[in-house]
Amino acid sequence: MKRIAIVGCGKISSIYFKNSCELFPQMTVTACADLDQERAAAYARDYPHVTATSLEAILADPAIDIVLNLTPPASHYAVARQVVAAGKSVYNEKPLTITREEGQALLAQARQTGVLVGSAPDTFLGGGIQTCLQLIQEGAIGEPVGAQAFMLSRGPEGWHPDPAFFYQTGSGPLFDMGPYYLTTLVALLGPVRRVTGSARISFPTRTIGSEPKRGQKINVNVFTHSTGVLEFAGGAIGAITTSFDVWGSSMPRRIEIFGSEATLSVPDPNTFRGPVGILRAGRKEWEDVDIARSYTDNSRGLGLADMAAALEKGRPHRANGELAFHVLDIMHAIHDASAQGRHIELASTCDRPAALPANLEPGEID
Numbered sequence: 001m002k003r004i005a006i007v008g009c010g011k012i013s014s015i016y017f018k019n020s021c022e023l024f025p026q027m028t029v030t031a032c033a034d035l036d037q038e039r040a041a042a043y044a045r046d047y048p049h050v051t052a053t054s055l056e057a058i059l060a061d062p063a064i065d066i067v068l069n070l071t072p073p074a075s076h077y078a079v080a081r082q083v084v085a086a087g088k089s090v091y092n093e094k095p096l097t098i099t100r101e102e103g104q105a106l107l108a109q110a111r112q113t114g115v116l117v118g119s120a121p122d123t124f125l126g127g128g129i130q131t132c133l134q135l136i137q138e139g140a141i142g143e144p145v146g147a148q149a150f151m152l153s154r155g156p157e158g159w160h161p162d163p164a165f166f167y168q169t170g171s172g173p174l175f176d177m178g179p180y181y182l183t184t185l186v187a188l189l190g191p192v193r194r195v196t197g198s199a200r201i202s203f204p205t206r207t208i209g210s211e212p213k214r215g216q217k218i219n220v221n222v223f224t225h226s227t228g229v230l231e232f233a234g235g236a237i238g239a240i241t242t243s244f245d246v247w248g249s250s251m252p253r254r255i256e257i258f259g260s261e262a263t264l265s266v267p268d269p270n271t272f273r274g275p276v277g278i279l280r281a282g283r284k285e286w287e288d289v290d291i292a293r294s295y296t297d298n299s300r301g302l303g304l305a306d307m308a309a310a311l312e313k314g315r316p317h318r319a320n321g322e323l324a325f326h327v328l329d330i331m332h333a334i335h336d337a338s339a340q341g342r343h344i345e346l347a348s349t350c351d352r353p354a355a356l357p358a359n360l361e362p363g364e365i366d
Protein backbone atom coordinates (compact mmCIF):
# COMPACT_ATOMS: atom_id res chain seq x y z
CA MET A 1 0.00 0.00 0.00
CA LYS A 2 1.36 3.43 -0.97
CA ARG A 3 1.35 6.31 1.51
CA ILE A 4 -0.04 9.57 0.21
CA ALA A 5 0.37 13.14 1.44
CA ILE A 6 -2.19 15.70 0.25
CA VAL A 7 -0.92 19.24 -0.35
CA GLY A 8 -3.76 21.76 -0.80
CA CYS A 9 -6.83 21.10 1.36
CA GLY A 10 -9.41 23.28 -0.44
CA LYS A 11 -12.69 22.66 -2.24
CA ILE A 12 -11.79 19.54 -4.24
CA SER A 13 -9.81 17.83 -1.47
CA SER A 14 -12.70 16.21 0.44
CA ILE A 15 -13.57 13.66 -2.27
CA TYR A 16 -9.86 12.75 -2.59
CA PHE A 17 -9.54 12.24 1.18
CA LYS A 18 -12.69 10.11 1.21
CA ASN A 19 -11.82 7.91 -1.78
CA SER A 20 -8.10 7.60 -0.91
CA CYS A 21 -8.89 6.54 2.65
CA GLU A 22 -12.11 4.56 2.15
CA LEU A 23 -12.38 3.23 -1.42
CA PHE A 24 -8.95 2.34 -2.76
CA PRO A 25 -6.85 -0.25 -0.87
CA GLN A 26 -3.82 0.60 -3.05
CA MET A 27 -3.19 3.72 -0.93
CA THR A 28 -3.92 5.63 2.22
CA VAL A 29 -3.45 9.25 3.25
CA THR A 30 -1.01 9.71 6.13
CA ALA A 31 -0.30 13.46 6.01
CA CYS A 32 -1.68 16.72 4.66
CA ALA A 33 -0.61 20.34 4.40
CA ASP A 34 -2.06 23.68 3.34
CA LEU A 35 -0.84 27.28 3.51
CA ASP A 36 -3.98 27.73 5.62
CA GLN A 37 -2.99 25.43 8.49
CA GLU A 38 -6.52 25.23 9.88
CA ARG A 39 -7.73 23.55 6.67
CA ALA A 40 -5.15 20.78 7.09
CA ALA A 41 -5.86 20.54 10.84
CA ALA A 42 -9.58 20.00 10.14
CA TYR A 43 -8.77 16.88 8.07
CA ALA A 44 -6.47 15.58 10.80
CA ARG A 45 -9.43 15.81 13.19
CA ASP A 46 -11.73 13.97 10.72
CA TYR A 47 -9.17 11.28 9.82
CA PRO A 48 -7.20 10.25 12.95
CA HIS A 49 -4.47 8.47 10.93
CA VAL A 50 -3.70 11.72 9.02
CA THR A 51 -1.13 14.18 10.41
CA ALA A 52 -1.46 17.88 9.56
CA THR A 53 2.02 19.11 8.76
CA SER A 54 4.02 21.28 6.31
CA LEU A 55 5.17 20.66 2.74
CA GLU A 56 8.78 20.70 4.01
CA ALA A 57 8.03 17.94 6.55
CA ILE A 58 6.26 15.89 3.88
CA LEU A 59 9.24 16.18 1.53
CA ALA A 60 11.60 15.07 4.29
CA ASP A 61 9.48 12.09 5.37
CA PRO A 62 10.84 8.86 3.80
CA ALA A 63 7.59 7.04 4.65
CA ILE A 64 5.60 9.10 2.10
CA ASP A 65 5.57 7.65 -1.43
CA ILE A 66 3.33 10.02 -3.41
CA VAL A 67 2.27 13.65 -3.01
CA LEU A 68 -1.22 14.48 -4.27
CA ASN A 69 -0.98 18.14 -5.34
CA LEU A 70 -4.38 19.82 -5.00
CA THR A 71 -3.12 23.41 -4.96
CA PRO A 72 -4.43 25.98 -7.51
CA PRO A 73 -2.84 25.85 -11.00
CA ALA A 74 -0.30 28.62 -10.24
CA SER A 75 1.31 26.38 -7.60
CA HIS A 76 1.18 23.07 -9.52
CA TYR A 77 4.72 23.25 -10.87
CA ALA A 78 6.33 24.89 -7.82
CA VAL A 79 5.00 22.16 -5.52
CA ALA A 80 5.49 19.25 -7.97
CA ARG A 81 9.13 20.04 -8.76
CA GLN A 82 10.00 20.03 -5.04
CA VAL A 83 8.26 16.67 -4.65
CA VAL A 84 10.16 15.13 -7.54
CA ALA A 85 13.43 16.65 -6.29
CA ALA A 86 12.75 14.91 -2.97
CA GLY A 87 12.57 11.57 -4.81
CA LYS A 88 8.82 11.08 -4.53
CA SER A 89 6.16 10.58 -7.17
CA VAL A 90 3.60 13.35 -7.68
CA TYR A 91 0.01 13.46 -8.93
CA ASN A 92 -1.23 16.96 -9.85
CA GLU A 93 -4.75 18.22 -10.22
CA LYS A 94 -5.33 19.62 -13.72
CA PRO A 95 -3.82 21.28 -15.62
CA LEU A 96 -0.47 19.50 -15.22
CA THR A 97 1.36 22.87 -15.07
CA ILE A 98 0.69 26.31 -16.51
CA THR A 99 3.37 26.52 -19.21
CA ARG A 100 4.67 23.92 -21.62
CA GLU A 101 8.22 24.62 -20.37
CA GLU A 102 7.22 23.76 -16.79
CA GLY A 103 5.49 20.58 -17.92
CA GLN A 104 8.50 19.45 -19.97
CA ALA A 105 10.89 20.26 -17.13
CA LEU A 106 8.77 18.31 -14.64
CA LEU A 107 8.59 15.21 -16.84
CA ALA A 108 12.33 15.35 -17.58
CA GLN A 109 13.17 15.76 -13.90
CA ALA A 110 10.93 12.78 -13.01
CA ARG A 111 12.54 10.57 -15.68
CA GLN A 112 15.97 11.46 -14.29
CA THR A 113 14.93 10.81 -10.71
CA GLY A 114 13.04 7.60 -11.54
CA VAL A 115 9.71 8.69 -10.07
CA LEU A 116 6.23 8.90 -11.63
CA VAL A 117 4.19 11.96 -12.59
CA GLY A 118 0.43 11.61 -12.79
CA SER A 119 -2.33 14.14 -13.35
CA ALA A 120 -6.06 14.59 -13.20
CA PRO A 121 -8.50 14.22 -14.77
CA ASP A 122 -9.19 10.54 -14.25
CA THR A 123 -12.86 10.65 -15.26
CA PHE A 124 -11.93 8.93 -18.53
CA LEU A 125 -11.39 5.81 -16.41
CA GLY A 126 -15.02 5.93 -15.23
CA GLY A 127 -17.68 3.46 -16.32
CA GLY A 128 -19.30 5.84 -18.82
CA ILE A 129 -16.24 6.71 -20.89
CA GLN A 130 -14.70 3.22 -20.56
CA THR A 131 -17.96 1.86 -22.05
CA CYS A 132 -17.45 4.27 -24.97
CA LEU A 133 -13.84 3.07 -25.35
CA GLN A 134 -15.03 -0.53 -25.46
CA LEU A 135 -17.58 0.33 -28.20
CA ILE A 136 -14.93 2.12 -30.29
CA GLN A 137 -12.42 -0.72 -29.84
CA GLU A 138 -15.06 -3.28 -30.82
CA GLY A 139 -15.67 -1.29 -34.04
CA ALA A 140 -19.25 -0.29 -33.15
CA ILE A 141 -18.90 3.18 -34.74
CA GLY A 142 -16.61 2.10 -37.59
CA GLU A 143 -13.88 4.55 -38.51
CA PRO A 144 -13.97 7.74 -36.39
CA VAL A 145 -14.67 10.73 -38.66
CA GLY A 146 -15.15 13.61 -36.24
CA ALA A 147 -16.02 14.75 -32.73
CA GLN A 148 -17.74 17.72 -31.14
CA ALA A 149 -17.42 18.87 -27.52
CA PHE A 150 -19.17 21.67 -25.64
CA MET A 151 -18.60 23.19 -22.22
CA LEU A 152 -20.68 26.36 -22.18
CA SER A 153 -21.22 28.15 -18.86
CA ARG A 154 -21.34 31.59 -17.24
CA GLY A 155 -18.32 30.85 -15.03
CA PRO A 156 -17.71 29.54 -11.51
CA GLU A 157 -17.85 32.82 -9.52
CA GLY A 158 -21.41 32.05 -8.43
CA TRP A 159 -20.52 28.87 -6.52
CA HIS A 160 -16.76 28.58 -5.82
CA PRO A 161 -15.73 30.10 -2.45
CA ASP A 162 -12.50 31.62 -3.85
CA PRO A 163 -13.01 31.91 -7.64
CA ALA A 164 -10.35 34.50 -8.59
CA PHE A 165 -7.90 31.84 -9.86
CA PHE A 166 -10.33 30.77 -12.60
CA TYR A 167 -9.63 34.12 -14.35
CA GLN A 168 -5.83 34.05 -14.03
CA THR A 169 -3.17 32.45 -16.26
CA GLY A 170 -3.40 28.67 -16.09
CA SER A 171 -7.16 28.60 -15.75
CA GLY A 172 -10.12 30.00 -17.73
CA PRO A 173 -12.67 27.67 -19.33
CA LEU A 174 -10.18 25.94 -21.64
CA PHE A 175 -7.47 25.22 -19.05
CA ASP A 176 -9.96 24.51 -16.24
CA MET A 177 -12.58 22.39 -18.03
CA GLY A 178 -10.80 21.56 -21.30
CA PRO A 179 -8.68 18.83 -19.66
CA TYR A 180 -11.82 16.71 -19.03
CA TYR A 181 -12.92 16.95 -22.66
CA LEU A 182 -9.49 16.75 -24.29
CA THR A 183 -8.23 13.90 -22.12
CA THR A 184 -11.39 11.97 -22.98
CA LEU A 185 -11.00 12.69 -26.69
CA VAL A 186 -7.35 11.56 -26.63
CA ALA A 187 -8.25 8.45 -24.60
CA LEU A 188 -10.95 7.57 -27.16
CA LEU A 189 -9.39 8.75 -30.45
CA GLY A 190 -5.65 8.92 -29.77
CA PRO A 191 -3.26 11.87 -29.94
CA VAL A 192 -3.80 15.12 -31.85
CA ARG A 193 -1.51 16.12 -34.75
CA ARG A 194 -2.38 19.78 -35.35
CA VAL A 195 -4.69 22.44 -33.99
CA THR A 196 -6.23 25.76 -34.89
CA GLY A 197 -8.65 27.98 -33.04
CA SER A 198 -9.97 31.35 -31.95
CA ALA A 199 -10.34 32.81 -28.47
CA ARG A 200 -11.62 36.02 -26.82
CA ILE A 201 -12.32 37.79 -23.54
CA SER A 202 -15.94 38.97 -23.43
CA PHE A 203 -16.15 40.53 -19.93
CA PRO A 204 -12.96 42.16 -18.55
CA THR A 205 -14.18 42.00 -14.92
CA ARG A 206 -16.31 39.55 -12.96
CA THR A 207 -18.23 39.99 -9.70
CA ILE A 208 -18.11 37.20 -7.11
CA GLY A 209 -21.60 35.95 -6.26
CA SER A 210 -20.63 33.31 -3.67
CA GLU A 211 -19.76 33.64 0.03
CA PRO A 212 -17.48 34.67 1.67
CA LYS A 213 -16.22 37.09 -1.03
CA ARG A 214 -19.59 38.15 -2.49
CA GLY A 215 -19.39 41.48 -4.33
CA GLN A 216 -15.59 41.49 -4.85
CA LYS A 217 -14.39 42.16 -8.42
CA ILE A 218 -12.04 39.89 -10.38
CA ASN A 219 -9.91 41.20 -13.25
CA VAL A 220 -10.02 38.73 -16.14
CA ASN A 221 -6.56 37.84 -17.46
CA VAL A 222 -7.39 34.77 -19.58
CA PHE A 223 -9.50 34.00 -22.64
CA THR A 224 -13.04 33.15 -21.53
CA HIS A 225 -14.54 31.88 -24.80
CA SER A 226 -12.67 29.72 -27.29
CA THR A 227 -13.18 27.22 -30.06
CA GLY A 228 -10.45 24.84 -31.11
CA VAL A 229 -10.25 22.56 -34.15
CA LEU A 230 -8.32 19.35 -33.55
CA GLU A 231 -6.90 17.07 -36.24
CA PHE A 232 -6.20 13.69 -34.69
CA ALA A 233 -3.20 11.67 -35.86
CA GLY A 234 -5.71 8.91 -36.71
CA GLY A 235 -7.51 11.23 -39.15
CA ALA A 236 -10.64 12.31 -37.26
CA ILE A 237 -11.43 16.04 -36.96
CA GLY A 238 -12.73 17.40 -33.66
CA ALA A 239 -13.98 20.74 -32.39
CA ILE A 240 -14.20 21.93 -28.80
CA THR A 241 -15.89 25.08 -27.50
CA THR A 242 -15.33 26.07 -23.87
CA SER A 243 -16.83 29.22 -22.38
CA PHE A 244 -17.42 31.12 -19.16
CA ASP A 245 -19.34 33.76 -21.17
CA VAL A 246 -22.60 32.00 -22.01
CA TRP A 247 -25.83 32.48 -20.01
CA GLY A 248 -27.42 29.29 -21.23
CA SER A 249 -27.33 26.83 -24.10
CA SER A 250 -29.17 23.84 -25.46
CA MET A 251 -25.81 22.29 -26.38
CA PRO A 252 -25.23 19.40 -23.98
CA ARG A 253 -22.11 19.31 -21.78
CA ARG A 254 -21.17 16.12 -23.57
CA ILE A 255 -19.08 14.87 -26.45
CA GLU A 256 -20.36 13.32 -29.66
CA ILE A 257 -18.13 11.13 -31.79
CA PHE A 258 -19.15 10.62 -35.39
CA GLY A 259 -18.07 7.34 -36.99
CA SER A 260 -18.50 5.79 -40.43
CA GLU A 261 -21.03 3.32 -38.95
CA ALA A 262 -22.62 5.19 -36.03
CA THR A 263 -22.68 8.31 -33.85
CA LEU A 264 -21.66 7.84 -30.22
CA SER A 265 -22.98 10.08 -27.45
CA VAL A 266 -20.26 10.26 -24.78
CA PRO A 267 -21.31 11.33 -21.26
CA ASP A 268 -20.25 14.58 -19.53
CA PRO A 269 -16.50 13.96 -19.10
CA ASN A 270 -16.54 15.77 -15.75
CA THR A 271 -18.36 12.70 -14.38
CA PHE A 272 -17.64 8.99 -14.12
CA ARG A 273 -21.15 7.86 -15.12
CA GLY A 274 -23.26 7.49 -18.27
CA PRO A 275 -25.52 7.79 -20.06
CA VAL A 276 -24.04 6.45 -23.28
CA GLY A 277 -26.10 6.44 -26.48
CA ILE A 278 -25.50 5.19 -30.00
CA LEU A 279 -27.26 6.03 -33.26
CA ARG A 280 -26.40 3.33 -35.77
CA ALA A 281 -26.16 3.85 -39.54
CA GLY A 282 -29.58 3.94 -41.22
CA ARG A 283 -31.53 4.07 -37.91
CA LYS A 284 -33.66 6.98 -36.69
CA GLU A 285 -33.70 6.15 -32.96
CA TRP A 286 -30.85 6.43 -30.48
CA GLU A 287 -30.15 3.26 -28.45
CA ASP A 288 -29.31 3.52 -24.75
CA VAL A 289 -26.13 1.54 -24.10
CA ASP A 290 -25.81 -0.36 -20.81
CA ILE A 291 -22.80 0.86 -18.80
CA ALA A 292 -20.65 -2.24 -19.01
CA ARG A 293 -17.68 -1.05 -16.94
CA SER A 294 -16.95 -0.31 -13.27
CA TYR A 295 -16.65 3.05 -11.44
CA THR A 296 -19.77 5.08 -12.21
CA ASP A 297 -19.85 7.00 -8.88
CA ASN A 298 -17.59 9.97 -8.13
CA SER A 299 -14.34 7.98 -8.09
CA ARG A 300 -11.85 10.89 -8.12
CA GLY A 301 -8.57 9.36 -7.07
CA LEU A 302 -8.98 6.36 -9.42
CA GLY A 303 -6.06 7.63 -11.53
CA LEU A 304 -3.98 8.10 -8.38
CA ALA A 305 -4.84 4.58 -7.17
CA ASP A 306 -3.84 3.26 -10.60
CA MET A 307 -0.52 5.12 -10.22
CA ALA A 308 -0.03 3.65 -6.72
CA ALA A 309 -0.66 0.15 -8.14
CA ALA A 310 1.70 0.90 -11.05
CA LEU A 311 4.47 1.92 -8.63
CA GLU A 312 3.94 -1.32 -6.70
CA LYS A 313 3.94 -3.52 -9.82
CA GLY A 314 6.35 -1.62 -12.08
CA ARG A 315 3.79 -1.24 -14.88
CA PRO A 316 2.67 1.94 -16.74
CA HIS A 317 -0.14 4.06 -15.29
CA ARG A 318 -3.01 5.55 -17.21
CA ALA A 319 -3.56 9.16 -15.99
CA ASN A 320 0.12 9.83 -16.67
CA GLY A 321 2.25 12.91 -17.21
CA GLU A 322 2.75 12.37 -20.95
CA LEU A 323 -1.02 12.30 -21.54
CA ALA A 324 -1.50 15.41 -19.34
CA PHE A 325 1.34 17.19 -21.13
CA HIS A 326 -0.16 16.42 -24.55
CA VAL A 327 -3.47 17.90 -23.35
CA LEU A 328 -1.62 20.98 -22.03
CA ASP A 329 0.11 21.33 -25.41
CA ILE A 330 -3.26 21.14 -27.25
CA MET A 331 -4.74 23.87 -25.02
CA HIS A 332 -1.80 26.20 -25.56
CA ALA A 333 -1.89 25.47 -29.28
CA ILE A 334 -5.57 26.57 -29.50
CA HIS A 335 -4.64 29.93 -27.94
CA ASP A 336 -1.41 30.22 -29.99
CA ALA A 337 -3.35 29.52 -33.19
CA SER A 338 -5.82 32.25 -32.27
CA ALA A 339 -3.01 34.76 -31.68
CA GLN A 340 -1.02 33.77 -34.78
CA GLY A 341 -3.89 33.10 -37.21
CA ARG A 342 -2.64 29.71 -38.35
CA HIS A 343 -2.58 25.98 -37.66
CA ILE A 344 -0.11 24.81 -34.98
CA GLU A 345 1.64 21.43 -35.45
CA LEU A 346 1.99 19.73 -32.08
CA ALA A 347 5.45 18.67 -30.97
CA SER A 348 4.02 16.36 -28.28
CA THR A 349 2.21 13.07 -28.55
CA CYS A 350 1.27 10.25 -26.16
CA ASP A 351 0.05 6.68 -26.07
CA ARG A 352 -3.65 6.00 -25.69
CA PRO A 353 -4.02 4.75 -22.10
CA ALA A 354 -4.97 1.07 -21.82
CA ALA A 355 -8.59 0.27 -20.99
CA LEU A 356 -9.29 -0.69 -17.38
CA PRO A 357 -10.14 -4.38 -17.01
CA ALA A 358 -13.85 -5.30 -17.01
CA ASN A 359 -15.87 -6.38 -13.96
CA LEU A 360 -13.78 -4.67 -11.30
CA GLU A 361 -15.10 -4.72 -7.72
CA PRO A 362 -15.13 -1.35 -5.88
CA GLY A 363 -11.52 -0.38 -5.12
CA GLU A 364 -10.09 -2.98 -7.53
CA ILE A 365 -7.89 -1.88 -10.47
CA ASP A 366 -5.85 -4.85 -11.73
Ligand SMILES: NC(=O)c1ccc[n+]([C@@H]2O[C@H](COP(=O)([O-])OP(=O)(O)OC[C@H]3O[C@@H](n4cnc5c(N)ncnc54)[C@H](O)[C@@H]3O)[C@@H](O)[C@H]2O)c1
Binds near residue numbers: 008009013035071075
Ligand atom coordinates in the same frame (compact mmCIF):
# COMPACT_ATOMS: atom_id res chain seq x y z
N1 LIG B 1 -13.22 22.89 -7.10
C1 LIG B 1 -13.48 21.96 -8.00
O1 LIG B 1 -14.65 21.60 -8.23
C2 LIG B 1 -12.34 21.29 -8.73
C3 LIG B 1 -12.69 20.18 -9.48
C4 LIG B 1 -11.69 19.49 -10.12
C5 LIG B 1 -10.40 19.94 -10.05
N2 LIG B 1 -10.07 21.06 -9.36
C6 LIG B 1 -8.65 21.47 -9.35
O2 LIG B 1 -8.15 21.28 -8.05
C7 LIG B 1 -7.19 22.29 -7.76
C8 LIG B 1 -7.61 23.00 -6.51
O3 LIG B 1 -8.88 23.53 -6.70
P1 LIG B 1 -9.83 23.90 -5.47
O4 LIG B 1 -11.13 24.24 -6.09
O5 LIG B 1 -9.77 22.84 -4.43
O6 LIG B 1 -9.08 25.24 -4.97
P2 LIG B 1 -9.17 25.92 -3.53
O7 LIG B 1 -8.74 27.33 -3.72
O8 LIG B 1 -10.50 25.64 -2.91
O9 LIG B 1 -8.05 25.13 -2.69
C9 LIG B 1 -6.68 25.20 -2.93
C10 LIG B 1 -5.95 25.06 -1.60
O10 LIG B 1 -4.55 25.00 -1.83
C11 LIG B 1 -3.90 25.79 -0.83
N3 LIG B 1 -2.60 26.18 -1.37
C12 LIG B 1 -2.33 27.07 -2.35
N4 LIG B 1 -1.00 27.09 -2.61
C13 LIG B 1 -0.43 26.21 -1.78
C14 LIG B 1 0.91 25.79 -1.56
N5 LIG B 1 1.92 26.29 -2.27
N6 LIG B 1 1.15 24.85 -0.59
C15 LIG B 1 0.12 24.36 0.13
N7 LIG B 1 -1.18 24.71 -0.04
C16 LIG B 1 -1.44 25.62 -0.98
C17 LIG B 1 -4.84 26.94 -0.57
O11 LIG B 1 -4.60 27.51 0.69
C18 LIG B 1 -6.21 26.23 -0.64
O12 LIG B 1 -6.64 25.72 0.60
C19 LIG B 1 -7.09 23.17 -8.99
O13 LIG B 1 -6.02 22.75 -9.79
C20 LIG B 1 -8.39 22.92 -9.73
O14 LIG B 1 -8.22 23.05 -11.12
C21 LIG B 1 -11.02 21.74 -8.67
